[in-house]
Amino acid sequence: MLTRGKLATQTGCNIETIRYYETIGLLPAPARTASGYRDYSDEHLRRLNFIQRARSLGFSSEQTQGLLDLTEAEGNKTRADVKSLTEAHIDEISQKIKDLQKIKKRLRQISSFCDGSEKSASTCPILESLFDDN
Amino acid sequence: MLTRGKLATQTGCNIETIRYYETIGLLPAPARTASGYRDYSDEHLRRLNFIQRARSLGFSSEQTQGLLDLTEAEGNKTRADVKSLTEAHIDEISQKIKDLQKIKKRLRQISSFCDGSEKSASTCPILESLFDDN
């Protein structure tokens, strides 16, 4: 019996957010016990984990739904449709990875510059470069 | 003269959002013309670009502010402080990159499976794996 509370604990998701995802259709409505308690399946657990990851990576609910829809591809979509949709997502994700790597690179520079010294950080000249485009 | 509208156009940011970022302190208040128009600097432009990138990568306003603060390190922070803060951010970013790469890998599998065929996508068995953890 996987109740809403247990699902929340296992995924780290806020318990109210689970209900919210159900109302907006992101997480399918689970089975109910005789007394009306929600009873989730392992499928729900996996799906919610994915949703949380996607949201934390900056995908909107709608985009997340789009990614999930790839797994459910209704009969009216051809493989070619799914393929082009998928590749659009791949491009988007590649861009996110690039951006994150840029930021990471800058932060690494900051970190190594600040090595050891106890002097004020305000004298660190590399910090300014965080804004740059490459 | 870099007005709010021009800044919006150049960054792709919604014009109202710019004002919002000013009210929450994420984007510093710019200079004003005699008639009260905002006049932004290149610094604002760079900063807003960074903010947008950070937000699209799933960092909250607060986290984004934290990243920006690294560039402004007030005198009361030692280099050691900045260093540890920076490394925490690096870890977080590394995790985001890993997650994105997982999703990308799955999508690549989907894409290559769906190659060419005009059959219904619903028969694609790989899609299911999108939820898995590795």
Added chain:
DNA sequence: CTAAACCCTGTATCTGATACAGGGTAAAGC
């Protein structure tokens, strides 16, 4: 010198997410 295009402020609205209130259910401790 007028009209369109743009800026200002304040406030309302929307989405995504959480919190809370009022009431029923389950289960641990007597």
Added chain:
DNA sequence: GCTTTACCCTGTATCAGATACAGGGTTTAG
């Protein structure tokens, strides 16, 4: 069994982040 505590239910309020709109001034193109 019975009570107490922890949990679930629904509906609604709140909050953050962002966006839209209304009413009015400014700039600029014709």
